Amino acid sequence: MSSMLDKFVNRSDFDSYQDFKNNFKIIVPENFNFAYDVVDVYANQEPDKLAMIWCNDNNKEQFFTFKELEEYSNKAANVFSKLGVKKGDNVMLTLKSRYEFWFCLLGLHRIGAIAVPATHMLTSKDLEYRFERGNIKMIVSVSENELLDHIDQADNNTNGIVKYKASLGGNRAGWIDFLDEIGNASSEFDRPVGNQATSNEDISLMYFSSGTTGLPKMVEHNFTYPLGHIITAKYWQNVEDEGLHYTVADSGWAKCVWGKIYGQWICGSAVFVYDYERFDAQNMLEKAAKYGVTTFCAPPTIYRFLIKENLDDYNFSSLKYCVVAGEPLNPEVYEKFYKYTGIKLMEGFGQTETIVTIATYPWMEPKPGSMGKPSPEYTIELLNPEGKPCGAGEEGEIVINTRDGIPIGIFCGYRSDTEKTNSVWNDGYYHTGDMAWMDEDGYYWFVGRSDDIIKTSGYRVGPFEVESALIEHPCVLECAITGVPDEIRGQIIKASIILAKGYTPDDELKKELQEHVKSVTAPYKYPRVIEFVDELPKTISGKIRRVEIREHDSESSRKDELKSM
Template identity: 70%
Template sequence: MSSLLEEYVSRTDFGSYEDFKKNFKINIPENFNFAYDVVDRYAMEQPDKRALVWCDDNGNELVYTFKDLKHYSDKAANLFKKYGIEKGDVVMLTLKGRYEFWICILALHKIGAVALPATHMLTTKDVTYRIELSNIKMVVSADDEGLMGYIDEGHKGYEDILLHKASLNGGREGWLDFTKELEEASADFTRPEGEAATKNEEIALLYFSSGTTGLPKMVQHDFAYPLGHIITAKYWQNVRDDGLHLTVADSGWAKCVWGKLYGQWISGTAVFVYDYERFDAKNMLEFASKYGVTTFCAPPTIYRFLIKEDLSQYDFSSLEYCVVAGEPLNPEVYERFLEFTGLKLMEGFGQTESIVSIATYPWMEPKPGSMGKPSPEYDIELLNLDDEVCDFGEEGEIVINTSKGKTVGLFAGYRSDEKKTNEVWHDGYYHTGDMAWKDEDGYFWFVGRSDDIIKSSGYKIGPFEVESALIEHPAVLECAITGVPDATRGQIVKATIVLAKGYVASEELKKQLQDHVKKATAPYKYPRAVDFVD
């Protein structure tokens, strides 16, 4: 068996990062549609190739081949069409870790409708906001009474916009039974042609992305976007054909399509979905071991919980490669994981607006805490406040040079918000809003959001620096660093801390932690306020 990868890239193998950066290129065919050109293509040529392995905490498990996914996505496409969903219509999916998410998003791609994945933690206000801004025509939800209640409340007054609500098993007044309807739907669906066919520049996907200020923005991605995730999956996560990849992410977040869909299937690996109600490190380790996960991606928070367990009790013989993203990696976590597994954690950076745009690639030696180097096809620069390119060691904003055109995988602007789009994307640059510095080897180091920098007594303090120092102390399981107002200093650094097992909050421990930070980094960065929480 083989993947379809070679059809979409200039080359598949590279001898060094420099070779990769210079010679890698993604080939974008006309009118690419991931559902037809990848999933249905596999279904035709390699029907029994494993695509999705799903399990939950109740002992349920399913394995879907590409043939299965074509069958069910065709049925779902007919189901959506039955209820009036056409090309360009927005359908919200609040499906947690349910396998129906993959069926639905493929079906919507086939129709040319716009998929809007959303977290199951939405409240009434969130639902109303999304209906108003994106004109959601239909919603498919997991069977969650609280969530469906919020959707019902948010729906009031918008019945002429949101026309249909479906839950997986129905049973609620005013809601369709998605499972029953799917079973009854025809599996005969033909790829649309002419004006009904999708085009690369048309919108396939929407995400509401929160910033540090203001209400969430609607990030738009076009039908060519999945091809950008070849870089994410094949060359950062290092997935392999016929492997099994696990990214820890619920279907409501962009990290799901980063790690559980596009690049992985193009590269030929199956994706593993563990549908849990509440994260438990032991269960995660047991399932990853049981099913033979080969590549793994998670944020540092997850790794921090994993290394607190007795890793010697688990079989990692199938595990070949691990990456980390979502927040900067603390060196302590890197060293502990390496000690237990022998695997080096390879960091990466990106946003809801992009694919992985800076990463530690397989040919590179990782520097714990560094994001790595720019991805191919991404011209990354650091600009200071005067819009000048930064020197080595100088902090600046991460920007993507798009003067030669939109980079593959980069978003298509903020929907219905030209002003906000122009604020971040102008003069040939997309401004990420994230601050970093670059060392003399070309590695990038994250500092923080441009508006998250703490300014205290004239000093500029990046929250991550303080967090990294604190997390090295054995008493600290989790911590968050924030700036709080202070009459004398303008702001002071505050640490909110969850203690590890065996430690009890006290003034003495607070003083120990403050002294620890003073020794680990510049003394002026220590947290003057410390709050211990559960």
């Protein structure tokens, strides 16, 4: 068959970044539906083409062709329809990295229902908020008692908003055995027509953004969203037809659909799913080597653990390309990974609300720590606090200019929150809330969330630059930089540090780390306060919640003040 990719782009090959940026266009068909227009086309024309390899820590594995995914997702669509799920209904999926997630997601696309992926780590309070705000009609979950208990409790506390609860096996009271239903369902499902057919503007996917501040927002994407991830997969992750791409991501967060379905399949690459219970760097390396992963994507935290292993012990002859996102990459990690593998890590930036919007593309030489340059179809600008464009070297907020058109892949808004939507998307600009600066070569450098910027003694300090300095010291495994109120300086810099194995926290080590920061960056950026911790608060997608550290410090300060009164 002709290349699937060629159906959705004006060109697929480019000579340079500038050629790519100026001339790339996505072609959006009328009433595009990923399940029918990508998966089923493969299933009919290349039924044996590999779509997914799944494995776990119990030596179980499954290989799925596109024909099998067509059949299983048809079965899922029939199960949902049998239970009364209709176009526009919201169905939550707490399925970790079980392959049934893909059956369900595609099945919901077929019906025109809205998939609401969520992490399995949610508590009953988290779930109550999501059930009520998201008007969840049905939930499909892994069969784990603690999670099911939380779901039942949330269901009881929300007066039965959720009409149907299904789990992967088991005979729990009030729950449907989804595996049993799938087994008995027909593998044929006709594409809906008339008012039940999907249109490009219909909502297909909704995420409760993990956010580093505030309560989660309901991010809505429509049926054209998968096409935006052609940029993510083909031109940032550099996936190949007949390749095997591995993005480290649980199905509960948006990075999963960034790297485990949409763009990869359009480009002809199979996806690799490692369903592990607990992260272990050695196991991840063994699995990636065993199954022949060709392209790889993970957050910086994962790479920090990988480079501490003996990478010479693993056969990575199939591995050709690696990218990194989630938080900025520390140059120290980049250099060590390159030394061990000969592969240059290519950074990217985006949000739950977008696809990859800034990235280091194949024609570009990476600058360790830089996100790269703007994606085609995305007009990226940096604005200062007065709303004026920033010059080279000047720090500003990353915004997307949508005055001349809304790019494919950007969100439709926050559900049931017009005020919040308008607060970030107004006057033709979508405000990301992330701060950066651009160098003279046009590369963008992340500074931090606007909320995370520290103002100390008249200086503005982004957490990432101090964290990068600290991570170069061998004793630092992970760290987070925050600001602490100070009567004289306004704020002072605090470092919360997880130590690597073999190091003992003491005042002497604190002093050594402070001197280290002074030696590798501007002295005023050194942390005047250092706290050694066992863990850092993070979102479900692995981003450090600096706001939680600040809130904890503020609460402790208030308690100390009360004691002194």
